[in-house]
Amino acid sequence: xxxxxxxxxxxxxxxxxxxxxxxxxxxxxxxxxxxxxxxxxxxxxxxxxxxxxxxxxxxxxxxxxxxxxxxxxxxxxxxxxxxxxxxxxxxxxxxxxxxxxxxxxxxxxxxxxxxxxxxxxxxxxxxxxxxxxxxxxxxxxxxxxxxxxxxxxxxxxxxxxxxxxxxxxxxxxxxxxxxxxxxxxxxxxxxxxxxxxxxxxxxxxxxxxxxxxxxxxxxxxxxxxxxxxxxxxxxxxxxxxxxxxxxxxxxxxxxxxxxxxxxxxxxxxxxxxxxxxxxxxxxxxxxxxxxxxxxxxxxxxxxxxxxxxxxxxxxxxxxxxxxxxxxxxxxxxxxxxxxxxxxxxxx
Amino acid sequence: xxxxxxxxxxxxxxxxxxxxxxxxxxxxxxxxxxxxxxxxxxxxxxxxxxxxxxxxxxxxxxxxxxxxxxxxxxxxxxxxxxxxxxxxxxxxxxxxxxxxxxxxxxxxxxxxxxxxxxxxxxxxxxxxxxxxxxxxxxxxxxxxxxxxxxxxxxxxxxxxxxxxxxxxxxxxxxxxxxxxxxxxxxxxxxxxxxxxxxxxxxxxxxxxxxxxxxxxxxxxxxxxxxxxxxxxxxxxxxxxxxxxxxxxxxxxxxxxxxxxxxxxxxxxxxxxxxxxxxxxxxxxxxxxxxxxxxxxxxxxxxxxxxxxxxxxxxxxxxxxxxxxxxxxxxxxxxxxxxxxxxxxxxxxxxxxxxxxxxxxxxxxxxxxxxxxxxxxxxxxxxxxxxxxxxxxxxxxxxxxxxxxxxxxxxxxxxxxxxxxxxxxxxxxxxxxxxxxxxxxxxxxxxxxxxxxxxxxxxxxxxxxxxxxxxxxxxxxxxxxxxxxxxxxxxxxxxxxxxxxxxxxxxxxxxxxxxxxxxxxxxxxxxx
Numbered sequence: 001x002x003x004x005x006x007x008x009x010x011x012x013x014x015x016x017x018x019x020x021x022x023x024x025x026x027x028x029x030x031x032x033x034x035x036x037x038x039x040x041x042x043x044x045x046x047x048x049x050x051x052x053x054x055x056x057x058x059x060x061x062x063x064x065x066x067x068x069x070x071x072x073x074x075x076x077x078x079x080x081x082x083x084x085x086x087x088x089x090x091x092x093x094x095x096x097x098x099x100x101x102x103x104x105x106x107x108x109x110x111x112x113x114x115x116x117x118x119x120x121x122x123x124x125x126x127x128x129x130x131x132x133x134x135x136x137x138x139x140x141x142x143x144x145x146x147x148x149x150x151x152x153x154x155x156x157x158x159x160x161x162x163x164x165x166x167x168x169x170x171x172x173x174x175x176x177x178x179x180x181x182x183x184x185x186x187x188x189x190x191x192x193x194x195x196x197x198x199x200x201x202x203x204x205x206x207x208x209x210x211x212x213x214x215x216x217x218x219x220x221x222x223x224x225x226x227x228x229x230x231x232x233x234x235x236x237x238x239x240x241x242x243x244x245x246x247x248x249x250x251x252x253x254x255x256x257x258x259x260x261x262x263x264x265x266x267x268x269x270x271x272x273x274x275x276x277x278x279x280x281x282x283x284x285x286x287x288x289x290x291x292x293x294x295x296x297x298x299x300x301x302x303x304x305x306x307x308x309x310x311x312x313x314x315x316x317x318x319x320x321x322x323x324x325x326x327x328x329x330x331x332x333x334x335x336x337x338x339x340x341x342x343x344x345x346x347x
Numbered sequence: 348x349x350x351x352x353x354x355x356x357x358x359x360x361x362x363x364x365x366x367x368x369x370x371x372x373x374x375x376x377x378x379x380x381x382x383x384x385x386x387x388x389x390x391x392x393x394x395x396x397x398x399x400x401x402x403x404x405x406x407x408x409x410x411x412x413x414x415x416x417x418x419x420x421x422x423x424x425x426x427x428x429x430x431x432x433x434x435x436x437x438x439x440x441x442x443x444x445x446x447x448x449x450x451x452x453x454x455x456x457x458x459x460x461x462x463x464x465x466x467x468x469x470x471x472x473x474x475x476x477x478x479x480x481x482x483x484x485x486x487x488x489x490x491x492x493x494x495x496x497x498x499x500x501x502x503x504x505x506x507x508x509x510x511x512x513x514x515x516x517x518x519x520x521x522x523x524x525x526x527x528x529x530x531x532x533x534x535x536x537x538x539x540x541x542x543x544x545x546x547x548x549x550x551x552x553x554x555x556x557x558x559x560x561x562x563x564x565x566x567x568x569x570x571x572x573x574x575x576x577x578x579x580x581x582x583x584x585x586x587x588x589x590x591x592x593x594x595x596x597x598x599x600x601x602x603x604x605x606x607x608x609x610x611x612x613x614x615x616x617x618x619x620x621x622x623x624x625x626x627x628x629x630x631x632x633x634x635x636x637x638x639x640x641x642x643x644x645x646x647x648x649x650x651x652x653x654x655x656x657x658x659x660x661x662x663x664x665x666x667x668x669x670x671x672x673x674x675x676x677x678x679x680x681x682x683x684x685x686x687x688x689x690x691x692x693x694x695x696x697x698x699x700x701x702x703x704x705x706x707x708x709x710x711x712x713x714x715x716x717x718x719x720x721x722x723x724x725x726x727x728x729x730x731x732x733x734x735x736x737x738x739x740x741x742x743x744x745x746x747x748x749x750x751x752x753x754x755x756x757x758x759x760x761x762x763x764x765x766x767x768x769x770x771x772x773x774x775x776x777x778x779x780x781x782x783x784x785x786x787x788x789x790x791x792x793x794x795x796x797x798x799x800x801x802x803x804x805x806x807x808x809x810x811x812x813x814x815x816x817x818x819x820x821x822x823x824x825x826x827x828x829x830x831x832x833x834x835x836x837x838x839x840x841x842x843x844x845x846x847x848x849x850x851x852x853x854x855x856x857x858x859x860x861x862x863x864x865x866x867x868x869x870x871x872x873x874x
Contacts, residue, residue, distance in 0.1 A: 222465075
């Protein structure tokens with residue numbers, strides 16, 4: 001009797017064993033998914049062309065590209081962070097705060113409306129700004145990885161704290177007195193193309209190459225796909241994630257610099273409210289909120305779609321008071337569509 | 348011979364002999380504490396080259412801790428680990444460990460979002476130039492294809508690993524382990540998620556690898572598998588080493604005795620049960636129930652005090668049928684009635700209200716809320732009875748939970764302990780307790796003893812017996828003979844149809860034949 005106990009039918013029913021792959025997308029299709037938004041971009045160009053003769057002109061296109069550089073950089077940052085299955089909401093506050101602190105350290109202590117500390121020479125504004133970005137990223141990483149707090153709540157708290165600090169320093173005012181070094185990148189042009197566009201193109205290219213052909217870049221996908229498995233494969237998960245947080249915040253600080261140059265001042269609310277667009281662009285571009293899936297090229301096309309929608313609306317004569325509403329509706333619509341084109345449930 | 352030496356070595360600090368045939372892996376006098384809990388007490392283990400060595404023990408015997416020490420993820424408090432007669436590398440040298448030992452865990456370490464090739468060569472991708480060079484995808488895919496071919500794995504290295512079946516992922520993990528040069532592989536419950544044919548293919552693969560000199564440490568709750576595939580078995584109990592002996596010289600009775608520390612084996616559940624009285628009222632009636640695609644028309648009734656088994660292999664529709672009855676799935680047509688009243692199809696709340704309690708198939712996914720306490724999990728389905736107007740009385744909840752824990756013999760620090768801290772067997776008892784909490788008229792169990800040790804299995808099936816004795820009707824959906832043996836009669840499904848109905852007293856061969864769709868002798872065809 002007892003010996004029979006151990007006898008058993010080997011057939012067993014498990015959902016896992018009969019699991020049917022639901023997504024039939026090979027590497028080829030995955031590559032197609034990268035280009036999924038290209039027709040949309042084409043469509044938007046046509047729509048803009050129909051709406052106004054001034055839309056499809058070199059001047060406007062260059063302007064559109066330049067206006068999308070800041071968003072692109074923050075999306076690049078967020079995409080990297082999302083790939084390792086984390087998130088950073090505070091990037092939008094870093095966009096405002098990092099230039100403010102850098103300028104504050106550099107500007108003379110008296111003689112103008114916004115008084116700085118005058119501690120460092122003017123040319124240090126840009127490196128300072130990036131270093132402050134790095135510091136913020138390191139702090140986020142510390143709280144998320146060492147203190148083991150949830151990234152959502154940490155970076156939400158950081159978003160509010162950083163914004164508050166910016167208001168405290170500037171007294172809630174925009175800053176107009178700026179060292180010329182910090183304005184250069186956002187307003188200069190090389191070979192007829194704005195420097196900010198060059199920066200964007202180069203950084204995206206570097207990111208795409210790193211994430212496609214280098215071990216450290218590939219480790220982002222591994223970490224986002226299954227952190228335990230990545231650790232078992234010898235990837236230093238915590239270190240990589242921390243570096244990603246730091247790089248993300250540096251990119252946000254750089255986006256802040258580009259804003260400053262393009263607009264000629266640091267607005268009191270620089271970057272405020274952009275994080276929703278950042279997430280939307282990343283998700284529309286195929287970056288998975290669950291981590292491990294998506295490409296930087298896809299994210300870039302996501303940015304272009306959002307920026308073109310805005311521009312087409314302007315040329316289409318949409319009343320400015322309706323822009324916010326329509327923008328939100330279109331983004332929500334795009335999210336719904338991308339949910340079905342990517343085939344991935346976002347729960 | 349080897350055994351006694353190892354036994355001695357386990358107690359003393361004897362070093363392995365360097366006689367040329369040193370064991371591929373050896374643990375000597377290993378102890379490990381986690382806080383106040385002793386996970387391992389002076390245990391030993393010796394695996395010879397080309398040997399399949401089984402490690403068995405009930406949940407909590409210390410198997411997982413030993414695996415973690417043998418793979419270099421945990422440092423033992425005392426004792427030594429040797430590979431091929433040499434002391435184990437330092438804990439920080441992951442690559443050195445991986446060249447010596449690999450573990451295929453229950454939880455997959457395959458990353459679903461990246462390609463098969465990259466999974467194989469993760470963090471050691473083929474590069475152009477040095478370690479920091481660019482990855483050469485072409486070279487990597489070629490090496491992956493070679494590796495897969497060497498081990499006869501028919502998988503395209505370019506596809507996303509998430510598209511592989513569980514079986515393919517597992518073979519992939521074994522191939523990856525071998526590619527590191529490891530010739531000692533730990534398999535932790537490798538068959539838990541495979542179907543019968545998959546298990547046989549896995550065993551064939553293990554046999555051919557063993558012939559090539561690879562040694563295995565095989566951990567399984569299914570003792571039959573150990574007899575099928577292993578030469579030597581080591582038993583742990585309560586953090587201690589109990590015995591190591593050739594499998595062939597150990598009867599199943601003695602093996603179970605060594606695991607449980609009790610001289611009695613598993614009681615044959617329901618063996619002595621009296622036949623159900625024909626006068627007993629029919630509690631559950633399933634009438635011409637048709638699943639969306641999983642099963643065709645099925646009708647049957649279950650009387651009060653009766654236990655009906657539903658058997659079927661993967662894809663036979665048995666699980667789908669069970670899930671439809673409890674309301675997890677919506678049927679295409681047909682009705683389920685409890686005590687004469689039809690139940691709204693496809694609705695779990697309606698099922699619960701009608702008196703259907705159930706144990707879902709996957710306790711991790713559908714059965715438990717892991718971070719919440721035992722009492723909360725136990726009373727999840729009966730919150731309406733614990734207080735009025737949606738208010739849940741803590742006292743009433745505590746009382747209900749404590750009673751259930753006693754009834755089911757849940758081993759825990761107390762009702763407030765988080766369910767995730769329990770062993771698999773005890774977790775399943777909590778799921779069972781939740782099903783029983785509502786004092787159901789009909790109890791449906793879907794593969795209730797999967798991944799549960801012998802002792803817990805016995806007590807779980809005993810609980811069903813108690814419930815039916817009290818007048819419930821029970822339905823056990825399973826393909827484990829032990830589970831089915833507890834049933835008064837078993838209907839067997841094959842490819843979505845009921846192909847046989849066997850009264851109590853069937854032989855294993857009969858049942859297996861029916862499940863496999865071979866109409867064995869004596870298996871009278873059912874509806």
